[in-house]
Amino acid sequence: xxxxxxICACGCICAAGKNTRACFETMLTGDVQPTSxxxxxxxxxxxxxxxxxxxxWLHQVKQDPPLTNTMKLLxxxxxxxxxxxxxxxxKLQGVKVGSCIGxxxxxSLNFKSFYQQWREEDQPDLEIIESYxxxxxxxxxAEKYNLSGPVQTVTNACSSGTDAIGIAASWIRQGLCxxxxxxxxxxxxxxxxxGFSRLMIxxxxxxxxxxxDRQGLNLGEGAGILILADETVIQNLKLDSIGQVLGYGxxxxxxxxxxxxxxxxxxxxxxxxxxxxxxxxxxxxxxxxVHGTGTDNNDRIEGQVISEIFPSTPFTGxxxxxxxxxxxxxxxxxxxxxxxLQKGExxxxxxxxxxxxxxGAVPITSRTRTKTNYALSDSLAFGGNNSALVFKKxxx
Numbered sequence: 001x002x003x004x005x006x007i008c009a010c011g012c013i014c015a016a017g018k019n020t021r022a023c024f025e026t027m028l029t030g031d032v033q034p035t036s037x038x039x040x041x042x043x044x045x046x047x048x049x050x051x052x053x054x055x056x057w058l059h060q061v062k063q064d065p066p067l068t069n070t071m072k073l074l075x076x077x078x079x080x081x082x083x084x085x086x087x088x089x090x091k092l093q094g095v096k097v098g099s100c101i102g103x104x105x106x107x108s109l110n111f112k113s114f115y116q117q118w119r120e121e122d123q124p125d126l127e128i129i130e131s132y133x134x135x136x137x138x139x140x141x142a143e144k145y146n147l148s149g150p151v152q153t154v155t156n157a158c159s160s161g162t163d164a165i166g167i168a169a170s171w172i173r174q175g176l177c178x179x180x181x182x183x184x185x186x187x188x189x190x191x192x193x194x195g196f197s198r199l200m201i202x203x204x205x206x207x208x209x210x211x212x213d214r215q216g217l218n219l220g221e222g223a224g225i226l227i228l229a230d231e232t233v234i235q236n237l238k239l240d241s242i243g244q245v246l247g248y249g250x251x252x253x254x255x256x257x258x259x260x261x262x263x264x265x266x267x268x269x270x271x272x273x274x275x276x277x278x279x280x281x282x283x284x285x286x287x288x289x290v291h292g293t294g295t296d297n298n299d300r301i302e303g304q305v306i307s308e309i310f311p312s313t314p315f316t317g318x319x320x321x322x323x324x325x326x327x328x329x330x331x332x333x334x335x336x337x338x339x340x341l342q343k344g345e346x347x348x349x350x351x352x353x354x355x356x357x358x359x360g361a362v363p364i365t366s367r368t369r370t371k372t373n374y375a376l377s378d379s380l381a382f383g384g385n386n387s388a389l390v391f392k393k394x395x396x
Contacts (some may be wrong), residue, residue, distance in 0.1 A: 001279040004244040004392065005169040008229045009087075011080030011183075012335045014222025015330070016321045018057035019080050021373035024339045026342045026365075027321045027347035028367050032246030034206055034218045034323060037188070048202035050188055051220030051323030065130035069187030070106050073328075074137055076146070078181055082145075085227055087179075089146070095233060098149030098170040100175040101137040102160025102184035103191050106153070108132065112190050127214030141181055149177030157249070158291070158324070160184050161224060161331030162389055166248030168228050169174040178233040185223035192326065193219055199258060207250030207294035207324075208351035209317040210303060210363050217293045220323020224331030226338070241256030241337045242394035246280070246374070247253055249273025250387040255295055258382050259297050264305035266386040271309055271378060274388040278374075282309050285390070286372020287346050289337040291380045292317025292363070293324055294351070298380055320346035330379040334389060339375075341393040346370050 010020050016032050019025035026032055034049035058072050067075070110128065117124035134140070138153040150171055154164045161184025168182030196219060197204050203216035226245075234241060251273070253266025260267065275282055288310060292301055306315055318336055325332055338348045349363035378388040 002247055002277045003173055003242060004246050005172045006229050006231060006234055006241040006395065007226050007243040007245060007338060008225040008239040008241055009081040009085035010333055010335045010338055011076050011077035011084065011225040012223070013053060013057065014322045014325060014332055015051035015053055015220055018054070018093055020335060024336060025337065027318055028345060032321055037074060040345055046197065046204055048197060048204060049206065049218055050193065051218055052188060053221055065127055065134050066209045068110060068131050068135045070103060070137060070185050071140055072134045073187055073221060073223040074101065074141070074185035077183065077185065077225040077281065078141055080224045081181070081227050091237055092145070095179060096149045096177040097147040097181040098168065098171050099138040099142040099147055099151045100154065100164045100180055100182045101141060102154040102156065102164035102327045102331060103137050104155065104157050104160050104186050105189050106155070106186065106327065110189055119395055133269045137185055149180065157383055158326055158387050159379040159381035159387040160327035161329060162377065162379040162387040163250060165226055165245065165331065165334055165389060166250065166387065169245040169248060172228050172230050176232045176282065180228045181225060182228055183223065184328040186221060186326040188219060188221045201295045203294060206351055207320055208355065209292035209294045209319055209349055210299045210359055211352045212354040212356040214294045214296070214299060215296050217319065218323040220325045222322060222325045222328050222332055224328055224335040226334060242342055243394065244392040245389060246392050247274040247276070247278030247390040249277065253384040253386065255384050260301045260380050261384065262301065264301045267302065267378065267380060269304045270386040271376065271388045274376065274390045275288065278390040280390065281372055282372035283309060284374050285313055285376050286370050287340070287375050288315035289311055289333045289377040290315050290317045290377065291378055292319055292349065301360050302380060303361040307360040314346065314364050314368065315361070316346055317349045318347060330377065330387065333377045337375050338390055340370065341375055341391060344370055
């Protein structure tokens with residue numbers, strides 16, 4: 001059993017909103033429509049809309065080299081979390097702060113224009129390569145805020161954000177640092193868009209997680225950040241505690257490059273490990289924020305696992321508001337899980353209408369009040385990676 005780790009602030013940006021509060025309110029009462037974006041239309045039979053962040057929400061700061069699109073999303077989420085915690089540069093002096101950021105494609109798949117010019121025997125500007133070399137997500141955060149703790153960028157496909165938070169919590173428990181800026185970020189990329197289309201798992205319309213008539217996923221972009229803190233530092237800096245990370249479980253089922261194990265073995269192991277390390281039972285979990293991509297395999301297998309371990313626990317999937325934000329998905333879902341515990345409300349699963357007998361589970365379909373103290377968020381990823389986090393409401 002692991003000791004709890006306090007969460008003292010959060011930050012979020014995605015298609016649903018420019019900050020945590022806006023995202024949460026949109027998911028409770030509002031709506032957001034995916035769009036077709038110039039540059040994401042290719043010579044292929046089926047086009048899929050995407051959930052893009054409104055560029056007006058981003059700071060248009062000129063830097064040399066220029067920020068990558070992923071960093072344009074990550075920095076506002078980090079800044080929001082630091083502001084929420086009132087962690088000024090002065091307060092951070094003498095505090096050992098780590099940076100652990102998950103990203104699936106990150107800055108590494110934004111070279112299309114460079115490659116195209118190179119293949120045409122032109123002389124492409126090296127600026128985009130300089131940006132890539134300069135903006136490793138976790139390193140860039142550490143450099144921007146002059147952090148002195150451990151630094152790690154996690155690239156574990158779609159579980160990257162969840163894994164980054166789990167790893168960050170372990171740093172606090174081991175005494176490696178006093179605070180950690182943890183989460184995930186990913187920007188839309190033409191290469192990942194084409195790749196998912198080639199796998200034939202994208203939807204021509206807004207995704208419908210767990211619905212019998214689901215057609216696939218929509219890609220999205222965004223960033224989610226939690227600031228984790230040691231209790232001594234919380235007391236010394238007079239920080240608030242808005243929640244706790246209780247347990248983390250992860251497992252690679254090594255079944256397939258892109259598909260989950262047909263019996264959900266890896267996901268079961270990850271969830272059970274997270275529960276075990278939390279010291280609580282499955283019956284104590286009040287709700288689950290699921291991965292819920294809207295693809296046939298993911299929803300069917302995830303639904304079966306949820307039904308087996310949590311036969312009567314409410315669950316929701318938020319990708320009908322965010323799209324699949326890849327390495328940021330687990331982090332954004334973690335932020336929204338913490339918000340739901342804090343505010344006592346769980347958002348509906350947008351797009352769900354008809355139950356699928358093969359899934360065997362029905363998600364929350366309307367704004368729902370909750371008084372629970374415990375919630376779980378899980379992620380499934382390419383490569384057979386499965387991860388889960390258990391959260392608790394409020395301070396220790």
